[in-house]
Amino acid sequence: MTDDTAAINRANWDVWAAAHGQDAYYDSVGLVAGADSLTDVENAAVGDVTGLDVLHVQCHLGFDSISLARRGARVTGVDFSPVALEKARDLARRCAADVRFVEADATDLPPELHGRFDLAYATMGILCWIGDIDAWMRSVAATLRPGGRLVLIDGHPLSLMTAGLDPLVLDFPYAFDGPHEFSGTASYATETDPTTSVEFAHSLGEIVTAAVVSGLRITRLDEHLDSPLELGPGGPPGPDGRYRFQLSGQDLPVLYTLRAERPARA
Numbered sequence: 001m002t003d004d005t006a007a008i009n010r011a012n013w014d015v016w017a018a019a020h021g022q023d024a025y026y027d028s029v030g031l032v033a034g035a036d037s038l039t040d041v042e043n044a045a046v047g048d049v050t051g052l053d054v055l056h057v058q059c060h061l062g063f064d065s066i067s068l069a070r071r072g073a074r075v076t077g078v079d080f081s082p083v084a085l086e087k088a089r090d091l092a093r094r095c096a097a098d099v100r101f102v103e104a105d106a107t108d109l110p111p112e113l114h115g116r117f118d119l120a121y122a123t124m125g126i127l128c129w130i131g132d133i134d135a136w137m138r139s140v141a142a143t144l145r146p147g148g149r150l151v152l153i154d155g156h157p158l159s160l161m162t163a164g165l166d167p168l169v170l171d172f173p174y175a176f177d178g179p180h181e182f183s184g185t186a187s188y189a190t191e192t193d194p195t196t197s198v199e200f201a202h203s204l205g206e207i208v209t210a211a212v213v214s215g216l217r218i219t220r221l222d223e224h225l226d227s228p229l230e231l232g233p234g235g236p237p238g239p240d241g242r243y244r245f246q247l248s249g250q251d252l253p254v255l256y257t258l259r260a261e262r263p264a265r266a
């Protein structure tokens with residue numbers, strides 16, 4: 001990621017993080033009262049984390065960091081937004097959760113985090129902010145112990161292309177073609193002043209290849225046809241509360257879960 005791009009996106013996230021936390025998406029009151037923030041898709045992928053060292057990559061306000069700590073994990077949250085981390089630290093204190101938060105770029109995680117984690121967990125709105133996914137995978141893979149695993153859950157690239165379904169409007173590429181700058185960007189969670197952001201497309205092939213090239217062994221790739229969160233073409237959830245991407249009555253993928261591990265022996 002270039003310094004310019006990182007600076008634009010950090011400023012965007014600082015504005016959003018300042019606004020988030022008093023809304024239905026980021027319900028701080030509920031979290032402090034004991035609510036768990038992981039969705040069913042995230043729960044299915046992480047399993048039991050008791051006693052594990054967990055790195056929560058791009059942790060934002062730390063909702064999932066705190067939820068994982070409450071399950072008995074030793075959690076470090078990392079994000080490049082100092083405003084998000086300030087709120088995350090305050091929330092962890094209010095939740096009496098022992099979580100360490102580190103300010104760093106996910107594509108260049110500091111050596112102090114290398115080789116220390118059983119699980120690197122990154123979910124829901126991750127790689128569209130990252131220009132160089134080879135650097136992201138390398139950096140995140142380096143934080144794992146031998147045998148440690150990565151859980152990456154994110155919007156499916158097919159669904160991220162889509163701005164509307166009726167009529168069908170595609171406003172984003174499927175695969176990487178450089179930065180896309182958006183002005184007047186609105187937060188997904190609440191109202192804020194308009195911001196500028198830079199996003200990147202990455203195909204599923206590019207993501208899987210980046211993981212392999214980083215030395216990780218892919219253990220599973222799931223494509224989900226419904227999602228607990230809206231991360232794609234928009235539209236209301238179905239009667240079951242799930243978001244779908246339907247064309248001509250057929251479901252297309254809205255999310256993916258990539259599971260990979262650092263081989264126990266190279």
Ligand SMILES: C[S@@+](CC[C@H](N)C(=O)[O-])C[C@H]1O[C@@H](n2cnc3c(N)ncnc32)[C@H](O)[C@@H]1O
Binds near residue numbers: 105106107125126130
């Ligand atoms: C959509 S949020 C992730 C959502 C998160 N799972 C949650 O529970 O709220 C994306 C986060 O990525 C962070 N971010 C974006 N680019 C980053 C980078 N290059 N390095 C570190 N953090 C980054 C943002 O500051 C933001 O907090």
